[in-house]
Amino acid sequence: MKTILWAAMTANGNYAQHTPKKEALDDFFTQSKAVGNFISGRRSFKRVQNPTQVFGDIDIVVLSKSVKEIPGVKVGESPQEALNYLQEKGLKQPFFRAVLNCTILFWAKDLLTR
Template structure:
């Protein structure tokens, strides 16, 4: 199972946070939907999924809606506090998320965020590739993606691809293998 971490970053290197005042760039959102459809799935943290339910139609009963870019995808929500969410699979650990998707025949798992989820997978060395969509914005003190929350680590990674997505958004793709 290949695991790809997808993230929108700011131009000053933060893991971008979004809000109604500062929504994600449309080019990054379109790219995420494309990557998710290519994988056929995504794994998401409980807090980010709650935000997605507010802003998209992934809630119960709307998964098959024609305007829903996530219709038909296997969505796996990571949570220890919530046991069930209608229409998606809830699991308690990164390993359980990957095992679930593997058992369903997926060969790639897409990690969609947020910071907690990504940092959990990174810390457990469960990420094979990362896709960073870098938006032309600066943010103040914010979130970071880290290999280890407590120790300084340094690791060379291999650039696989680099391309503009439009409106100043640039995509970088790296192998962590």
């Protein structure tokens, strides 16, 4: 199973280091709701206030090797574990919010489509 990569980029092609602009966040919400899921790194995810209110009932997988449980979301230790979980749930198109460290893990395993 391949994954869609969503990234907030700066004009010079680097990953945005701060919270993306409202337009970018609106696009992220629209895309993640359309496919019914998203995968995020733990540090990025903890910036989301009230995730169940923001995202409703979509499936969220947070990648973390140090934290084993986060209320309301699935925690996985690896990209493959996240993808396996979503596939078992019947979701056909995983959606990954790019953050540098996690993106490297997905690229290294050839798990990204676009």
